[in-house]
Amino acid sequence: MAQWGRRLNKNPTSVAAVALQAKTRPPVGHAKGGVHPSRTFIIVTAVVVVAVLALPWMHPGYRLLSFAVTTCLTAIVLYGMAVPFGQAGIMSLGYAGLMGFGAYTAAILSRDLGMNMWQAMPFSALVAALFAGLFGLPSLRISGHHFAIVTWVMCELLRITLVNGGKFTGAATGLDLPPIGKAFGLDMDKLANAYLLVAAFMLLCMLATYLIANSRFGRTLRSIRENEQLARAIGVNTDLLKLTAFMASGVFAGIAGDLQAYNFRHISPDLYGGAVSMYFALMVMLGGPRTLFGPLTGALIVTFLPEVMRIDPIDSRIAYGVALIAVIMLLPGGIIAVTERGYRWLAEAVRGARKGVSSPGADSSTA
Amino acid sequence: METFVQELVNSLSVASVIILMGIGVTLIFGLTGIINFAHGEFLMIGGIGVWVLVSNGMGYVPALLISVAFVALLGFLLERGLFQFTLPHPNNGFMASLGLSIVLQHIVIRIWNSFQKSIPEPFPGAWQIGEIRFIKMRVVVVLITAVIVAVTILTISRSRYGLALRASLADRQTAALMGIPIGRYITAVFAYGSAIAGLGGALMIALFPITPFVGSEMIMLGFAVSLIAGLGNVAGVVGAGLILGLVQGLSGAYGTPEWTTAYTYGLLIVILIFRPQGLFGGTMGPAIE
Numbered sequence: 273m274a275q276w277g278r279r280l281n282k283n284p285t286s287v288a289a290v291a292l293q294a295k296t297r298p299p300v301g302h303a304k305g306g307v308h309p310s311r312t313f314i315i316v317t318a319v320v321v322v323a324v325l326a327l328p329w330m331h332p333g334y335r336l337l338s339f340a341v342t343t344c345l346t347a348i349v350l351y352g353m354a355v356p357f358g359q360a361g362i363m364s365l366g367y368a369g370l371m372g373f374g375a376y377t378a379a380i381l382s383r384d385l386g387m388n389m390w391q392a393m394p395f396s397a398l399v400a401a402l403f404a405g406l407f408g409l410p411s412l413r414i415s416g417h418h419f420a421i422v423t424w425v426m427c428e429l430l431r432i433t434l435v436n437g438g439k440f441t442g443a444a445t446g447l448d449l450p451p452i453g454k455a456f457g458l459d460m461d462k463l464a465n466a467y468l469l470v471a472a473f474m475l476l477c478m479l480a481t482y483l484i485a486n487s488r489f490g491r492t493l494r495s496i497r498e499n500e501q502l503a504r505a506i507g508v509n510t511d512l513l514k515l516t517a518f519m520a521s522g523v524f525a526g527i528a529g530d531l532q533a534y535n536f537r538h539i540s541p542d543l544y545g546g547a548v549s550m551y552f553a554l555m556v557m558l559g560g561p562r563t564l565f566g567p568l569t570g571a572l573i574v575t576f577l578p579e580v581m582r583i584d585p586i587d588s589r590i591a592y593g594v595a596l597i598a599v600i601m602l603l604p605g606g607i608i609a610v611t612e613r614g615y616r617w618l619a620e621a622v623r624g625a626r627k628g629v630s631s632p633g634a635d636s637s638t639a
Numbered sequence: 640m641e642t643f644v645q646e647l648v649n650s651l652s653v654a655s656v657i658i659l660m661g662i663g664v665t666l667i668f669g670l671t672g673i674i675n676f677a678h679g680e681f682l683m684i685g686g687i688g689v690w691v692l693v694s695n696g697m698g699y700v701p702a703l704l705i706s707v708a709f710v711a712l713l714g715f716l717l718e719r720g721l722f723q724f725t726l727p728h729p730n731n732g733f734m735a736s737l738g739l740s741i742v743l744q745h746i747v748i749r750i751w752n753s754f755q756k757s758i759p760e761p762f763p764g765a766w767q768i769g770e771i772r773f774i775k776m777r778v779v780v781v782l783i784t785a786v787i788v789a790v791t792i793l794t795i796s797r798s799r800y801g802l803a804l805r806a807s808l809a810d811r812q813t814a815a816l817m818g819i820p821i822g823r824y825i826t827a828v829f830a831y832g833s834a835i836a837g838l839g840g841a842l843m844i845a846l847f848p849i850t851p852f853v854g855s856e857m858i859m860l861g862f863a864v865s866l867i868a869g870l871g872n873v874a875g876v877v878g879a880g881l882i883l884g885l886v887q888g889l890s891g892a893y894g895t896p897e898w899t900t901a902y903t904y905g906l907l908i909v910i911l912i913f914r915p916q917g918l919f920g921g922t923m924g925p926a927i928e
Binding site: 557 | 674721724725729730731733734735737738739740741742745746748749855859862866897898900901904907908911912915
């Protein structure tokens with residue numbers, strides 16, 4: 273990771289390097305231009321973490337809790353997507369497929385070698401990462417719509433292969449898995465404990481995305497989004513960076529697949545087709561791919577909210593499509609990015625008003 | 640040998656529907672830069688529209704005309720109401736079209752349901768020439784497609800409207816300076832492409848039963864033919880559509896029908912990676928970004 277950064281800094285006075293640094297936006301969740309996370313950001317994060325972990329003690333019903341598990345599993349994949357999509361700006365429609373590689377690896381290892389969830393997890397992550405690299409390869413030659421379509425098609429190819437895979441993949445009916453068993457002294461057959469496990473993984477993935485976005489690697493990725501040709505011209509190895517970003521996101525998807533397989537205890541090809549991939553991509557866009565809480569919000573709005581409010585699934589799909597169009601047309605950057613901007617504007621307005629009270633006429637330009 | 644020729648004849652009608660799909664995709668993308676994912680839903684609505692009218696006692700031909708007109712109107716309204724605002728940012732248009740496709744699909748499922756729908760064969764019977772049977776409806780589908788293709792190609796290559804269209808494809812700004820009303824051309828092409836997709840659906844339901852999910856399958860075939868041909872290349876779409884139709888028909892007849900779609904997708908991946916401009920050469924879309 274350090275390598276790309278060093279290349280960038282080799283000649284810090286070059287005009288191109290200065291231009292590149294000036295163009296990258298402040299990293300996720302940081303105060304404008306600041307290096308340390310702002311106080312509000314820390315408070316919000318703490319509230320979210322506590323809320324996620326405290327859910328089982330708020331007496332949710334079985335139904336609500338199982339939707340919470342699905343939401344967390346989805347959010348893990350979305351946090352993975354946030355790396356290439358949010359940072360490098362490359363949209364791939366293949367993530368359900370990558371999750372599928374993770375899930376099927378877990379199921380096949382369990383059936384043929386008797387591995388449990390923990391033993392299979394590294395393999396799931398590895399297989400999904402390798403295929404994420406493969407899915408990302410076309411991005412070296414094509415971009416935009418073309419790349420999105422190729423990855424969608426690759427995902428569908430996987431689904432077709434799984435359906436036609438005979439006994440090895442369980443064909444259209446899919447495969448069954450054993451229960452998770454015990455972990456950390458907790459009985460994972462209880463849904464509340466299984467939820468805690470998945471939620472913990474989700475929070476870890478959130479942290480990982482945050483660290484990636486604020487690392488040198490993440491900053492260099494943003495240079496691809498802002499101006500790929502310029503980045504390449506000043507010596508950033510964009511090809512390697514893109515593939516690394518895809519493989520990193522593949523690790524997330526693989527882990528999510530492994531967890532999903534063991535939580536659902538039955539997987540089938542329909543869970544991993546192009547349509548599901550499309551929903552993943554749209555959820556990320558809805559929440560906002562560049563913000564820390566965007567992916568979680570997207571997953572919450574699409575998978576959790578309609579179920580909790582008991583909206584008819586078809587109505588909720590319609591509402592979701594309309595919401596998505598509205599977000600793209602009116603709030604580019606996603607719901608969370610706009611909320612953040614609104615909050616900043618409000619905070620500055622309040623500060624301006626306070627200043628106005630203490631020394632009249634001192635600052636009228638802030639708001 | 641007879642079965643081979645028979646399969647060739649049969650796959651022509653499948654190819655026709657794919658070609659109708661591809662023409663709309665290629666024209667709309669070529670001019671607006673929008674890859675419209677909801678284009679497949681236009682086809683689905685065209686088919687479902689015919690189903691609704693025919694099952695309420697209307698004849699097939701008037702039902703087809705009304706359904707196509709409705710889809711054209713829908714395309715017009717959506718271009719005016721939605722896609723004209725995404726013209727400067729085709730990527731936003733692409734994402735909005737993903738959302739639109741979900742909305743249209745689920746509205747149809749909501750009003751009717753998600754089950755298969757079919758209508759009685761409008762022109763039953765077949766002509767027998769030697770050993771080969773020509774099912775009447777399939778012949779009708781192929782003939783209508785041939786007419787549409789001929790009209791489209793002639794309009795684009797011979798008429799002054801086609802000339803203006805090609806000019807605005809090549810250089811939108813200069814064309815606008817020459818007094819070509821680009822905005823109107825975009826609206827017209829969008830509505831025309833939608834109508835052709837609707838026609839594809841209306842013809843398709845006379846051949847096979849369709850579900851509200853048919854749009855997402857057909858849109859990928861539409862992308863496949865227009866990308867394989869090279870975007871903006873209508874004649875190329877015909878060639879690519881014939882290739883895909885034959886691949887579909889023949890792999891269904893000989894051997895491995897369950898892998899049919901996989902062949903198409905595999906071909907699409909290979910061509911997009913190694914020949915992004917398509918087999919027969921086209922544009923990569925308008926140069927906006």
